[in-house]
Amino acid sequence: MRRSPAAGQTCGMSARFRALVVGAKLYLLALLGLAGGAGVLAAFVPGFGLGAVFLLPPPILWSRRITGLVRDRTARLTGIVIGEPYKPAPPPPVPQPDGWYRRDRQLYRTARWPSIHDRLDWLLGDNATWRDLTWMLTAPVSGGLIAIMPLLLMVAGVVLPWFGYLWALALVPVGFFIAPAAVRHAAHLYRRMLGGPFFRADPATTQADRHPIREWTGDALQPVVKLGLLFLLCLLGVPVAAATILGLLLGYGLGLFFFVPWVLEDLRFLADWRRSLARWSGQGIASPYRPLPLLAPNSEGMFQVGRNLYKTRRWATFAVRSDWLLKDPATWREVLWRLVDPLVGGLLAGVPVVLVGYGIWGLVLPRIVHMVFGASENDWYGAIAGVTWPAIPVGLLFAWAGIKLAPWALRVHGRWTRVLLQPSPGTVLAQRVEQLTQTRADATAASASELRRIERDLHDGVQSRLVAVGMGLAAMERLLDTDPPAARELLAKTRESAAAALRELREVVRGIHPPVLAERGLGDAVRAMALDSPLSTTVTVDLPRRLPDPIEAAAYFAVAEALGNAARHGRATKVSIELRLDGQVLRIAVTDNGQGGADPDRGSGLRGLAQRLGIFDGIVTISSPPGGPTELIMEIPCASSSPRTSTS
Numbered sequence: 001m002r003r004s005p006a007a008g009q010t011c012g013m014s015a016r017f018r019a020l021v022v023g024a025k026l027y028l029l030a031l032l033g034l035a036g037g038a039g040v041l042a043a044f045v046p047g048f049g050l051g052a053v054f055l056l057p058p059p060i061l062w063s064r065r066i067t068g069l070v071r072d073r074t075a076r077l078t079g080i081v082i083g084e085p086y087k088p089a090p091p092p093p094v095p096q097p098d099g100w101y102r103r104d105r106q107l108y109r110t111a112r113w114p115s116i117h118d119r120l121d122w123l124l125g126d127n128a129t130w131r132d133l134t135w136m137l138t139a140p141v142s143g144g145l146i147a148i149m150p151l152l153l154m155v156a157g158v159v160l161p162w163f164g165y166l167w168a169l170a171l172v173p174v175g176f177f178i179a180p181a182a183v184r185h186a187a188h189l190y191r192r193m194l195g196g197p198f199f200r201a202d203p204a205t206t207q208a209d210r211h212p213i214r215e216w217t218g219d220a221l222q223p224v225v226k227l228g229l230l231f232l233l234c235l236l237g238v239p240v241a242a243a244t245i246l247g248l249l250l251g252y253g254l255g256l257f258f259f260v261p262w263v264l265e266d267l268r269f270l271a272d273w274r275r276s277l278a279r280w281s282g283q284g285i286a287s288p289y290r291p292l293p294l295l296a297p298n299s300e301g302m303f304q305v306g307r308n309l310y311k312t313r314r315w316a317t318f319a320v321r322s323d324w325l326l327k328d329p330a331t332w333r334e335v336l337w338r339l340v341d342p343l344v345g346g347l348l349a350g351v352p353v354v355l356v357g358y359g360i361w362g363l364v365l366p367r368i369v370h371m372v373f374g375a376s377e378n379d380w381y382g383a384i385a386g387v388t389w390p391a392i393p394v395g396l397l398f399a400w401a402g403i404k405l406a407p408w409a410l411r412v413h414g415r416w417t418r419v420l421l422q423p424s425p426g427t428v429l430a431q432r433v434e435q436l437t438q439t440r441a442d443a444t445a446a447s448a449s450e451l452r453r454i455e456r457d458l459h460d461g462v463q464s465r466l467v468a469v470g471m472g473l474a475a476m477e478r479l480l481d482t483d484p485p486a487a488r489e490l491l492a493k494t495r496e497s498a499a500a501a502l503r504e505l506r507e508v509v510r511g512i513h514p515p516v517l518a519e520r521g522l523g524d525a526v527r528a529m530a531l532d533s534p535l536s537t538t539v540t541v542d543l544p545r546r547l548p549d550p551i552e553a554a555a556y557f558a559v560a561e562a563l564g565n566a567a568r569h570g571r572a573t574k575v576s577i578e579l580r581l582d583g584q585v586l587r588i589a590v591t592d593n594g595q596g597g598a599d600p601d602r603g604s605g606l607r608g609l610a611q612r613l614g615i616f617d618g619i620v621t622i623s624s625p626p627g628g629p630t631e632l633i634m635e636i637p638c639a640s641s642s643p644r645t646s647t648s
Contacts, residue, residue, distance in 0.1 A: 015180060016176055016177065016179050016180060019150070019179035019180040019182070019183045020150060020151050020154075020176075020179045022077045022078065022147070022183050023147035023148050023149075023150060023151055023179060023182060023183050023186070024147075024148060024151060025073070025077060026074070026077065026078075026143070026144060026147035026148070026183065026186055026187070026190075027140070027144040027145075027147050027148040029069075029070045029073055029074070029139075029144070030139035030140045030143065030144025030147075031140060031144070032066060032069075032070070033066055033067065033070060033135060033136035033139045033140075034136055034137065034139065034140050036062070036063040036066040036067075036136050037063065037133055037136030037137040039059050039062070039063070040059045040060060040063050040133055040136070041133075041137075042059075043055050043056055043058075043059040043060075044056070044236070045239070053116070053120055053266075054116055056120060056123070056124070057116075057119045057120065057123055060123045060129060061123075063132060063133070063136065064086070064129075064132065066136070067132045067135070067136070067194055068084070070082075070190065070194065071083075071084065071190075071194055071195070074187055074190050074191075077183075077187075078183060078184065078187040080184075080187040080188065080190075080191055081191075082190060082191045082194050082195040083195050084128075084195075085127075085128040085131075085194075085195055085625070086126060086128050086129075087122060087125075087126045087128070088597060089119075089122060090118040090119065090121075090122050092111065092115060093111040093114040093115055093118065095111070100313075101114045102114075103117055103118070106317070106321075107313060107317060124269070130229070131193055131194065132194065134193065134229070135190070135193040135194055139190075139193075142189060143186040143187075143189035143190050143193070144186065146182050146185055146186040146189065147182055147183055147186035147187075149175070149178075149182055150174075150175035150176065150178050150179040150182050151175065151179075152175070153172070153174055153175030154172050154175040154176060220403050221403070223352075223403075223406035223407045223409075223410045224352060224353060224356050224402065224403060224406045226277075226280050226410060227349045227350075227352055227353050227406055227409060227410055227413070228349075228353045229277075230274075230277065230345065230349040230410075230413060231346060231349040231350045231353055233270065233273060233274065233277075233345075234341060234342050234345045234346035234349055234350070235342070235346065236270065237270055237338060237341050237342040237345070237346075238342045240267055240270050240338055241338045241339050241342060243263065243267060244263050244267060244335060244338050244339070245339075247259040247260060247262065247263030248260065248263060248335075251263070257322075258318075260322070260325075260326075261318070261321055261322050261325055264325045264326075264331050264335070265321070265325055267338075268334065270338070271334050271337065271338075271421055272287075274341075274417050274421060275287070275417070275421055278414045278417050278418065278421075280410060280414065281410050281411045281413060281414020281415070281417075282411065282414060285417065285418055285421055285422050285423075286422070286423055287423065288330035288333070288334075288421060288422060288423035288424065289328055289330050289331070289423075290324070290328050290330070292320070292321070292324050293320055293324060295313070295316055295317060295320050297313075303316035305319040305320050305323065306319075306323065329424060330423065330424065333420045333421070334420065334421065336420060337420040337421055340420075341416075344416060345413060345416060345417070348409050348412055348413045348416060349409065349413055351402075351405065351409065352402040352403070352405045352406040352409050353402065354402070355398045355399065355401050355402030355405065356398070356399045356402035356403060356406075357402075358395075358398055359394075359395040359396065359397070359398030359399035359400075359401075359402065360395060360399050362395070363391040363392065363394055363395025363398065364391070364392050364395035364396060364399075366391070367391045367392050367395075473494060475490055476490045476491055476494065517552055517553065517556050518549075521543070521546050521552065522541075522543060522546075522547060522552040522555055522556060522579065523539075523541035523543050523579060525552075525556055526539055526541070526556065526559055526577060526579060527539050527541070529556075529559065529560060529563065530563075530577065533563050533567070533575070534567060535563065535566065535567055535572060535573060535574065535575045535592075536573060536574045536575070537563070537574075537575045537576070537577065538574075538575075538576045538577070539576075539577045539578075539579075540576070540577070540578045540579070540580075541579045541580075542578075542579065542580040542581065543579060543580075543581050543586075544581060545581075547581075547586060547638055548638065550616070551586060551616065551636055551638055554612065554613060554616060554618070554636065555579070555586060555588060555634070555636060557612075558588065558609055558612065558613060558634055559577060559588060559590065561609055562590040562609075562632050562634075563575060563577075563590070566590070566592040566594055566630070569594075571594050571595050572592035572593050572594030572595075572630075573593060574592065574593045575590065575591070575592045575593075576589075576590075576591045576592075577589070577590050578590075578591075581638070584637060584638050585635050585636065585637050585638065586635070586636045586637075586638055587633065587634070587635050588633070588634040588635075588636075589631065589632070589633050589634075590631070590632045590633075590634075591629055591630070591631045591632075592629060592630050593629050594629070594630055596624045596625050596629065596630050597624060597625075609634075613634060613636060616636050616637065617636075617637050618634060618635060618636040618637070619634070619635045620632070620633070620634050621633045621634075621635075
C-alpha cells in the first residue's frame with residue numbers, strides 16, 4: 001500500500017520533533033561528562049602534584065562508567081553503536097617462589113604496590129582514557145553544542161524581538177529542519193572521540209566516501225588538537241617542576257635524602273608521556289635511562305653495593321636505586337627539562353592554540369552572538385580598535401594563521417623534546433649491550449631446549465625403532481636355516497619397523513628445518529602450512545628474493561605458532577597471513593576473526609614468540625581487543641642476519 005504524502009510529511013515532522021528531544025538529551029549527557037571530567041582533573045592535582053598516585057584509579061574508573069552510560073544512551077537514542085576501546089585489565093600480581101613480588105626490577109613484600117602500579121600503567125597507558133577525558137572536557141562545546149544547536153536556533157528565533165528582526169524568525173524553520181542532521185553528526189563525533197582515535201575514519205568508509213570538507217577539517221585541526229593536548233601537559237609540568245625543586249631542597253638541604261629517589265624516578269611519568277607523544281612530530285623517543293644494575297647476594301648472603309655491604313635486600317635495593325639515579329646523566333637532563341619545558345614547550349604549543357582559540361572564541365564568536373542575540377558590545381571583547389565589523393575577518397585570519405603554524409610548531413616541539421629527553425650515545429650503547437646479553441641468553445636457552453627436544457624425539461622414537469630392527473635382524477639370522485617361513489614373516493615386520501623409523505626421522509628433521517622451506521622458500525612453505533591448517537587461511541606473499549636461512553626458519557615457526565594460537569585459544573575460523581619485505585625488514589601480519597583478548601602478560605606463548613624473534617632484533621606487536629579481531633604483526637630485520645652477524 002502506497003503511503004500518502006500527508007502521512008510521509010507527518011512522519012518527517014515527528015522525526016524532527018524527536019530529533020530536537022534527542023539533541024537535548026545528548027547535551028545533558030555532555031554536561032554529565034563535563035562533571036566527570038572535572039572530578040578526574042580534581043584527582044590529578046594531589047595524584048601528580050603531591051605524588052598520591054593511589055588516588056588516580058578510582059576517579060578514572062568512575063569516569064569510565066559515565067562514558068559507558070553515554071555510549072549506551074547514544075546507541076539507544078540514535079542507533080549509532082559506540083564500542084568500548086579499553087585495554088583488558090591486568091592480572092593480579094603473582095609472587096615469586098621466595099614470596100616477594102617483582103615488578104620490573106623492583107621487589108615488594110606485598111602485592112599492594114605492584115597492583116597499584118599495574119593499574120596505573122593500565123589506565124594511564126591506555127589512549128582511550130585520554131580520549132574519554134578529552135570528550136568529557138570538550139563535549140559541551142563540541143558534539144553537545146552541535147546536538148542542541150537546532151533547539152537553540154528555534155528558541156532564539158522565538159525569544160528575540162521580531163519587530164525589526166524579522167530575519168530572526170527564519171531561525172525557527174532552519175533549526176527545525178536541520179535537527180536530524182545535527183543529532184546524527186553529534187553522535188558520529190561522540191563515536192569518534194569515545195570509540196577510536198581522533199579523526200580516524202570508520203573501517204567501512206572508503207576513501208571515496210569521505211566528504212572532502214570533513215577530510216580537510218580533520219587534517220587541518222588535527223595538529224591544533226595535538227598541540228592543545230601538549231599544552232595541557234606543559235601546564236601539568238608546572239606542579240611537577242615545583243615538586244622536583246621541593247624534593248631536591250628537602251633531600252640535599254635538610255638531609256631527607258629519601259625524597260630524592262622519589263622525585264627523580266616517580267615523577268618520570270610526564271617525561272615518558274612526552275617521549276611517547278613525540279611520535280606526533282615524526283618518530284618516538286626511546287627511553288634514555290641506563291639499565292638498573294642487578295642485585296644478587298654474595299657467598300655470605302650479604303648484598304654489596306659499591307663499598308657497602310647490606311644484610312637485607314630492602315636497603316640494598318634502595319642504595320642501588322639511588323646510586324643508579326644519581327649517576328645517570330639522563331636523570332639530570334630530565335630535571336633540567338622539567339624546569340624549562342613549561343616555558344619553552346608551553347610557548348611552542350600554546351601560540352597556535354591561542355591564535356585559533358582567540359580568533360574563533362574571542363573575535364568571531366562574540367560578533368555572531370552580538371548580531372544574533374543583540375548582546376551588549378561591552379559584555380564581551382571582540383572589537384578591533386573600537387570598531388566591531390573587522391573582528392570577524394581578523395578572527396578568521398588569526399585562526400588561519402594558527403592552523404598553518406600548527407604543523408611547524410608540532411615538529412619544532414618534537415625536536416625540543418628530543419634535545420633533552422633522547423638517549424645519549426653511551427646510554428644507547430649500554431642498552432644495546434643489555435639487549436644483546438638478553439638475546440644471547442635467550443638464544444642459548446632456545447638452542448638447549450631444541451637440543452633436548454631432538455634428543456628426546458630420537459631416544460623415544462627413532463632409537464627404539466632401530467633397536468627393534470637390529471633385534472629383528474638377529475632373530476631372522478637364527479631362523480633363516482631352521483624356519484624360512486618364520487624368517488620371511490619376521491623380515492616383513494622388520495621392513496615395516498625400518499620404514500616407521502625413517503618416517504619418524506623425517507619428522508624430526510622437518511621440525512628442525514622443513515624441507516619445503518629449504519627447497520622452495522618462505523612463501524611456498526607458508527602456503528603449504530596454510531593448506532594443512534584446519535582454518536580457512538589466505539596467504540599474501542610479496543617477497544622479491546630469498547631471505548637468509550635463519551630468518552626464514554624463525555619466520556616459518558613464528559607463523560606456525562600464530563596459526564596454532566588462533567585455532568586453540570582464539571577460536572578463529574578465518575585467518576589471513578601477509579608476508580612483505582619492506583626494504584631490509586620482513587613484515588608478517590597474521591589476522592584472525594577469533595574472540596580476541598590475547599595478552600602477552602597472561603600467557604607464555606606470545607612472550608616466547610617475542611623472545612624467539614628478539615634474537616634477530618625482531619619486534620612483535622599485537623592488537624587484540626575483546627571480541628576480536630586479533631592482529632599479530634612481526635617485524636624481523638634481515639640485515640641483522642647477514643653472514644657476519646647471524647647468531648646461527
